[in-house]
Amino acid sequence: MTTIYDRGAPGRRAVALPPLAQPEEQVLAGIPAELRRTGAPRLPAVSQPELVRHYTALSRMNYGVDTGFYPLGSCTMKHNPKLHEDLVRHPGLADLHPLLPAEECQGALALLWEMGECLKGVAGMPGITLQPAAGAHGELTGMLLIKKWLEDRGELGTRTKILLPDSAHGTNPASAAMVGFSVVSLPSDRRGLVDLTALRGALGPDVAGIMLTVPNTLGLFEEDILTITSLVHDAGGLCYFDGANLNAYVGRARPGDMGADVFHINLHKTFSTPHGGGGPGAGPVTVSEALLPYLPVPEVVREGEEFKLVWDRPKSIGRVHPYFGNVLVIAKALAYILTLGDDGLREVSAGAVLAANYLKAKLAGPYKLPYDRLAKHEFVLSGEGLDGVRTLDIAKRLMDYGFHPPTVYFPLIVREALMIEPTETEPRETLDAFAAAMLAIAREAREQPELLHDAPHTTPVRRLDEARAVREPRLKVDLGDRKARP
């Protein structure tokens, strides 16, 4: 692909800026010689039309939710309401500096407080921090909270293990490891759920807690959830819930009622904010009574019509974000909750689960369904049954049919996994068209497997050599001896 460095010519510029008051050399001379930059950073030199054409061209080589169906499992690629994008451009949000005194930021603090109340309600839990900037950041925050709780109880040296079902999200073990916990993997049973016997065997005085993804990455609800959480609590541990899959039950069940002590919520999943090509997201964390004293500071507190920041939390883990979290993302998610209300939230999980089970019914048979149970918001197929082709081939061939592929090769406990999450915002016609494409691909796999092996055929580039990218790393534009102009 052409990069922006391939465009333009020396001397071109895309923005007209004010002049300096003094000659440039004179201003530069004000910088001590030993600090002055000797070789300027090499940046593109493009006019505004070239700039706009380049990035418009790049956008046309991309596939987003606004382009089409994006059934990427565990990512909840639902529609991103357009109203929200306009609302957060208001200078009262976009141009507000977070270090201003609280009395100058009352509206922004009111917004954070309102969102905190909403999410505590969604979770059914009494405490919250909005600071985490993404789901994994929320996981890290949760692990820090558990560590602090252990320290406070004098159990830090003894409870060192975090139990992790093998159907949990991939970030979970990395988050636990970042705060020094060792990870013990729990096998799934034949149902695809946590194996209670294995859980009982793993629990003991050295266990800090469990990290559960509910529903799990097979898209299955942990039917024994109340047993699991009470077993962990009885053994003296805490229960972390990964909320990436909240879209499956929002508006009709709450982690607080299932025994959760920490729960993170991906606002860019369940609450509709755009994924941005990989962020920014937001990963607020709600907590049970036990963990309230350890939440990050400051807390936004309402006193009458005023909003205050409370710093006096001596047992707090401290800050996980330099300010208040991803406020603009939070504002979009709040707008979403306010638009939907209770009934709308209930419709979300209804629509998501309906769509997933509908697609599952259409695709099971031609595709192997390793765990044939009621699905929640997503389900996992295996490409194993199709001879001579791999799941990767199916994924690539879907692109030729105009669809974004599902998550592939995850969860690791299903061979050749295809993890499909349709979300509630897709019309039935789209689901039908996707199912038809999947069935056509299953036929092609038998009759013309080379169509799949060579796929995709219609994309801006075809299959890329990933091994080469590692063998001969090229991680930036080769500017060669291109000189920066003095």
Added chain:
Amino acid sequence: MNPYLPHTAADIRAMLEAIGAPDVDALFSDIPAAVRDRYQPLGLPPHDELWVQRHLTALAERSTGRQLIPFLGGGLYDHYIPPVVGHILSRSELATAYTPYQPEVSQGTLTWMFEYQTMICELTGMEVANASMYDGATALAEAVLMAHRVTGGRRVLVPRSLHPRAREVLATYAWGADLTLHEVPYDEDGRLALGQIPDGACALIVQQPNALGVLEDLTGLKDRLGEAFLIAYANPIPLAVIEPPGSFGADVVVGEGQPLGNPLSFGGPLLGFFATRMTHLRRMPGRVSGQTRDVDGKTGYVMTFQTREQHIRREGATSNICTNSALCALAATVYLAAMGQEGLKRVALLSFERAHALATRIARVPGYRLAFGGPFFHEFVVRCADPVGAVAKLRRAGIAVLPPRVLAPLGIEDGFLVAVTEKRTQEELDRFMSALEGK
């Protein structure tokens, strides 16, 4: 039916029939009844778009701080954002995509990431950059964790002149990873006063310019550190005209990328940038776009060196980060491309020139002086007998300066911090002076 839900009653009936379920509630029978029965609604009715618009607008308008002329810094800066940046960001093919797991349909994202990595390397003088972190503070914390992974040391030398918020976040991460922070004082010029380096040090952090606004001289620091990392926490705008930390042997350069085309946003979302040396590539956190070829020999881009990452390495990963700050990194990319080398230099020098003009005028007012003799860039500390009174005086004239208490963690009780960007006009500088002089 909510406006984002296309399923009609007929659709729902047909779908239930295909599933073989009697009703929607049957699809939730796997959630224990005890849990479902305990559910308490939020007590929220649905609202129309006009109501939601009014509600959010009213909240935005309630913050009085938005009407003030900002001379605010302290880590986030009010630079000009050319409208072209926002227009590119609203290309929804870019904004509504996710992580580019499937490169054939993500060449847009992967190409701009590759451009971004190039630009960050150019600015910092480093060899390789990742595709973004959440913000500068967590990028710094991740740099310290990486220094620990590479060197094995557990002591981190942290300047007192480090941005207090970055320090607080670092302290949280360090506690989590069982690392200890050792404070390095600053001298009377406001510059790093590095004494003896303790055993077991894994890194020294230097902020450029530091939280007092003073420019540090990085010469010779890396030689003194040996194997321990030199980590620079840098503001990207001054790097247009200041020798980058890479030239002084820095092992990692991180920083807050907000000044590059991203609004203040009440502190989020932000952009952490992270650059290092190729020798440390496999220890680096975060995503990286790399160039390769497709089966036809055509150039294309993929996410590469993924074996470092959590979805493959699980607990052995270099970090747990996955979703990062991609759209903010795109803003930085478009901003830097729009500015170019000359434009970025102009922004830096305008900020420098206007800050110095204002500082000179303030220092002439009796009772006010610059706190430090060291060279500064576009932010400086003013000392006076009554900083709270001075800031209040400015506030009455519609000018915002950060509350003096933000300097307390830096050991300054009798001063306030002033930042100037290219957006502040001559008239605004005059207004600042009139207010301070009480005219």
